[in-house]
Amino acid sequence: MKLQLLNGMFFSKHKIDLDHDKILQEVRDSRHKPKESTHNSRPHYKDPYLNPDHLFYAGSNLYDETYYTLEKEVYKLINPIFGEENLIQDAMWGHLIAPLDQTTVHNHRDIFNDPPGLSWAYYPHHPENAGQIVFVTNVNGFDKNIRVTPTTGDFLLFSNTLLHFTPRNFSGEERVSVSGNLSITEKYRKYLYSDVDYKDPYWYYNGKC
Numbered sequence: 001m002k003l004q005l006l007n008g009m010f011f012s013k014h015k016i017d018l019d020h021d022k023i024l025q026e027v028r029d030s031r032h033k034p035k036e037s038t039h040n041s042r043p044h045y046k047d048p049y050l051n052p053d054h055l056f057y058a059g060s061n062l063y064d065e066t067y068y069t070l071e072k073e074v075y076k077l078i079n080p081i082f083g084e085e086n087l088i089q090d091a092m093w094g095h096l097i098a099p100l101d102q103t104t105v106h107n108h109r110d111i112f113n114d115p116p117g118l119s120w121a122y123y124p125h126h127p128e129n130a131g132q133i134v135f136v137t138n139v140n141g142f143d144k145n146i147r148v149t150p151t152t153g154d155f156l157l158f159s160n161t162l163l164h165f166t167p168r169n170f171s172g173e174e175r176v177s178v179s180g181n182l183s184i185t186e187k188y189r190k191y192l193y194s195d196v197d198y199k200d201p202y203w204y205y206n207g208k209c
């Protein structure tokens with residue numbers, strides 16, 4: 001009997017080496033003391049059109065210094081895996097979950113960006129009982145939830161099409177993480193179309209189909 005994989009989808013876990021406490025403070029400050037920045041990944045939570053039910057309510061537009069510090073680390077991590085100038089750091093935002101709050105099921109798919117890209121989540125801290133990140137997959141029509149408990153410095157890389165949520169934060173303190181989206185360059189898209197044997201690591205994240 002020769003078994004062959006029909007479809008496979010993975011996420012990967014890495015560590016990044018940063019001053020996590022500094023990032024943690026900067027992300028908190030970016031929410032409570034917002035500054036002008038050169039990117040606008042998320043609206044401010046006090047924007048009148050944003051109500052607390054909106055997913056973006058937990059998001060915070062990062063200070064430029066935080067954005068560029070993390071962007072550098074992201075390229076250091078992804079370029080050796082996917083090659084230079086194949087994935088571009090796009091939106092990046094802080095994610096702040098108050099005690100007893102949670103995040104509903106969502107993915108990071110950009111409907112104008114085809115083919116699917118990648119997303120990441122970085123944890124400058126992760127208090128005890130702050131809730132996991134849960135990836136929602138489907139096997140034979142049944143949901144299969146993969147629960148991951150992050151620790152400080154963890155960097156998770158996954159498909160931007162992958163549904164996920166974060167359960168209630170029982171830690172008693174605000175839970176802070178940073179998320180980002182990586183889009184695919186035209187050069188990479190063309191290469192992936194020609195990669196008929198699915199050799200590129202991209203396929204581990206977005207499925208071999």
Ligand SMILES: [Fe+2]
Pocket residue numbers: 106107108164179
């Ligand atoms: Fe998310």
